Amino acid sequence: MEEDYIIRVDNATVRFNLSTERIDSIKEYFIKLVKHQLMFQEFFALKNVTLHVKAGESWGIVGVNGSGKSTLLKLVCGILKPYSGSVALHGTVAPLIELGAGFDGDLTARENIFLNGAVLGHSKQFMKEHFDEIVGFAELEQFVDVPIKNFSSGMAARLGFAIATIVRPEILIVDEILAVGDYAFQQKCELRMQEMLANNTTLLYVSHSYKAVEKLCTHALWLSGGEAVMAGDSKSVCEAYIKSLEG
């Protein structure tokens, strides 16, 4: 029953080129070609990771820095392609990997809302209909016609979050983004995410804070050095993860 899974990552491996010097110029390229040094040093950011997520589940991904958490999210979003293995999705994705990626500092907030909406694949008409809602949620009514470069990072992040969550996506992908923004806004974001979860949205959530994972997620995946160590219900995975950190 393949259709049961909304996200299906099978034995996915992601390979990066770790060559000490990057070959950016033609001269270097030919020198290395002649010397047979083009074969680069390989680095596997993910090794044979399998993740099956059913609709409506919320998965937290835990692990130390460099364990492949963000790589896995990028794989699911389609930003990275697996070197081997496969990734299949059945639903619309809203990626919250970096808020406001694609903002242009010279454009005003109003213009950026349409630009960023278009980056996420929304039509202009759709953005027009939701314009007030976005500005309202981000609490930026006074600043709609100010160029974004004059915004504080918190303000830009608020706007980014408001735009990205305007759709009710089937799959919501969240990388540690809520670190910026003040406490009140963090609460607001969490509330919106919980509201989405209640509406049967599937969540993939990366956080260093296992507390947040335990609170928001029903399931968890523990990555270490690019390999899946443990997958299961969030409580037991988090407990095991903490134990390994302390031990």
Place this chain on the structure above:
Amino acid sequence: MGWISKRLQGFLQYKDLLLQLVSRDVKLKYRRSFLGYLWSVLNPLMIMCVMTIVFSFLFKNSIPNFPAYLLTGQVLFNFMTEATTAAISSITGNGALLKKTYVPKYIFTLSKVTSSLVNLLFSMAALLIVVIVTGVKLTPYFLLFPLVFLELYVFCVGLGLFLAQAAVFFRDIQYIYGVIITAWTYFTPIFYPPEILPENIRWYVLHLNPMYYYIAQFRDLTLTGALPGPDLMLGAALIPILMLIIGTWTFHRNQDRFILYI
């Protein structure tokens, strides 16, 4: 067929992004400048004045209506230069965005070429002024000029895609390209008649230089007021198709590896 319809669907979903990116480029180009969009008309006019003075007084030339002759070549060549130069950095320059969200990558290259096309349309106003002032008699054939623009646009998209993907792996391209453009300018009859080229070079310029096809066609339609010759029209129609195939093929083949290099 399924593959094509899937691509087309993807494009339609992101067509608003293309429009947004183009309107951003056009808006930001002259933001905070006093004369704004007027510069797109003034710029080619002023450069034409300088060149006309140089080539009428310093060098003798035998071209009738030199200002119009020059400008017809210049607006098309400038469009090609602007479009392809911007296309080179369209992927590397948007690296931050491409690492964070999934967006069809060719959209960025396409948007740069399209923004330049908008500028070309502005420069057409400058050309019309010169055409009217110098008393060129336009014939109905002039109305065929959008066809030339379309061919040139497709050619620039193809070349732009090829350069953009190559620049991801070899950043040198953006530096060497300035040199190539300079050489290309001198090997295109923009400010001189093709007849002054030495016999042995002329054949290559008139047959292998894609820009010659468009500029010659454009001059036939505007200045001569006649249909271009069949050789010219056939070549001008085939070159963009070939370039587009090369561009999309190389771009498509390498695009999954972009992320590792930007």
